[in-house]
Amino acid sequence: MDHLVRRMLIADRDEAQPLVEHLRAYHPAGVAARLEAAFNASDDVRVRSRAVWAAGELGGEAALAFLVRCAQSETVNVRRLAASALGKVAASARLAGIARQEAIVAARRVLTALAGDAAPQVAQYARKSLQQFPAADGPEEA
Numbered sequence: 001m002d003h004l005v006r007r008m009l010i011a012d013r014d015e016a017q018p019l020v021e022h023l024r025a026y027h028p029a030g031v032a033a034r035l036e037a038a039f040n041a042s043d044d045v046r047v048r049s050r051a052v053w054a055a056g057e058l059g060g061e062a063a064l065a066f067l068v069r070c071a072q073s074e075t076v077n078v079r080r081l082a083a084s085a086l087g088k089v090a091a092s093a094r095l096a097g098i099a100r101q102e103a104i105v106a107a108r109r110v111l112t113a114l115a116g117d118a119a120p121q122v123a124q125y126a127r128k129s130l131q132q133f134p135a136a137d138g139p140e141e142a
Contacts, residue, residue, distance in 0.1 A: 032059030036066040056085020087129025
């Protein structure tokens, strides 16, 4: 798994997607931990951005805390990708009927804050992700 994660983080977009598909065979928590470690160990914006994107694709609820932290990044692209990834993770948790609603509430809270981001793309992705949450999931938090 470590080799696949390393390759995926530096691959071009066309090569990264098939590697993500191979990584789906591994437990989301293990993948999320490796992505977070790679993010923390790198100063390369491309590697960090790819780690955030992959966490949304593969990490599931296990990646939520990492993605919430990434939403506070100074790098616009990292915040934009975190907004998108948070929407994916929270929506999949809800659709899977996962009872741990804290994940959905935390994602909504962060996305609500990002919807007012100074960077237009970040705000746009956050608003789009927020649309995935029906009112029945609970009150929206600011």
